[in-house]
Amino acid sequence: MGGTCLNVGCIPSKSLLDSSHHYENVSKHLATHGINISGSISFELEKIMERKRSVVAQTCDGIKYLMKKNKIDILHGEACFSDAKTIQIKAKNSATETVKAKKIVIATGSKPSQLPFSELDKTRIITSTEALSLKEVPKHLVIIGGGVIGLELGQVYKRLGADVSVVEYRDKIIPEMDASLGKELQRILKKQGLVFYLNHKVEDVKVKGNEVLLKATDKSGKILDLKADYCLVAIGRKPYTKGLGLENTKITVNDRGQINTNEYLQTDEPNIYAIGDVIKGAMVAHKAEEEGIFVAETIAGQRPHINYNLIPGVVYTWPEVASVGQTEEKLKADNVAYKTGQFPMRALGRSRASGNIDGFVKILSDKKTDEVLGVHIIGARAADLIGQAVVAMEYRASAEDISRISHAHPTYSEAIKEAALDSTGKRAIHI
Structure with missing residues (x-):
């Protein structure tokens, strides 16, 4: 129960990020705070993994409890459509059960x-699933893809002692987010020791003994050869529709394999809905959750809504990265007249007190109306701070509205107020 997020995604990765962050703080940063630890600092990877498994188990057990509490029947097996109202469920013991439903x-x-061109052996050439359960810290981890998954897992193993190289086809990391965030995150991660090869196309990946050999070329055709003991393929995810029997229904998919739906998340069969990663849009758990609620309320006869522009995106590296609304690149492409306000984290008293001075808050607002169009944050606790921006934008606040709200001092959230002040006539107080 719980799907990718709880089992092999959000929850286990955050557990490993947290454990590795603790280790890095103890081994590298406590002396700055006047805390001296005698002797060598070490970690036990198996205990880190054991804690991760415990967190996953507790979370998944919570889902089972909620199913039982709400009297929801759970049928285990592989489901396949016989027609638009009939599902065949094949259990592990090969027993088959037929279920009919009005809504699916x-x-x-x-x-x-x-x-x-390369087969995942899931031993040396791995996906995020295997990377979450390695039995050793790689000596050299090569990551194909500079997106969220690759960077988070790359930082985990870098903290634990691995050399980490990131090979990205495009000219920037986290390419779907505002370009300024990717530029700043790359600068910080390079400072932490990660090596980046941008504008590189991977041509070949193969295993030779206990080594992975990777070949890539840059825009000029220059060849890059990398050797590693593990290669993490993190080039994105694709919808899982294999074996669903969609051919037995009128349901269609687009050229990316995503199930086509209308504004009510109905498929081409009106009684069948689809949500989450299997349809278009950001592949994040909170988007899927909103869609699940939307469909449940629709079926119940209510009139819910989802504003897809206000689904936040988060990268849980340290510093964290979070974004909501329009990027500066998108506003330029759409010829939208906008204003920019930005405030550096290092100018905050709280940031200096905690030692987390990297990053900034950037607010984009409409040049005429001052309505906030996008908020982009890189810095400590950005994942939590972005919630304030989502609330403001849901109520169509202006940058001045945010600037006139009292923010507790000293807090990281003051950077949002200062960025709003900067957006409304360059009135930021502390820069």
Whole structure:
């Protein structure tokens, strides 16, 4: 129960990020605070993994409890459509059960994408699933893809002692977010020791003994050869529709394999809905959750809504990265007249007191109306701070509205107020 997020996604990765962050703080940063620890600092990878498994188990057990509490029947097995109102469920013991339903929701999620020219052996050439359960810290981890998954897991193993190289086809990391965030995050991660090869196309990946050999070329055709003991393929995810029997229904998919739905998340069969990673949009758990609630309320006869522009995106590296609304690049492409306000974290008293001075808050607002169009944050606790921006934008606040709200001092959230002040006539107080 719980799907990708709880089992092999959000929850286990955050557990490993937290444990590795603790280790890095103790081994590298406590002396700055006047805390001296005698002797060598070490970690036990198996205990880190054991804690991760415990967190996952507790969370999944919580889902089972909620199912039982709400009297929801759980049928275990592989489901396949016989027609638009009939599902065949094949259990592990090969027994088959037929279920008929008036309404059906497809929520089968996604799985890691593969390279067309290289087979995942899941031992040396791995996906995020295997990377969450390694039995050793890689000596050299090569990551194909500079997106969220690759960077988070790359930082975990870098903290634990691995050399980490990131090979990205595009000219920036976290390419779907505002370009300024990717530029700043890359600067910080390079300072932490990660090595980046941008504008590189991977041509070949193969295993030779206990080594992975990777070949890539840059825009000029120059060849890059990398050797590693592990290669993490993190080039995105694709919808999981294999074996669903969609051919037995009128349901269609687009060229990316995503199930087509209308504004009510109905498929081409009006009684069948689809949500989450299996349809278009950001592949994040909170988007899927909102869609699940939307469909449940729709079926119950209510009139819910989802504003897809206000689904936040988060990268849980340290510093964290969070974003909501329009990027500066998108506003330029759409010829929208806008204003920019930005405030550096290092100018905050709280940031200096905690030693987390990297990053900034950037607010984009309409040049004429001052309505906030996008908020982009990189810094400590950005994942939590972005919630304030989502609330403001849901109520169509202006940058001045945010600037006139009292923010507790000293807090990281003051950077949002200061960025709003900067957006409304360059009135930021502390820069």
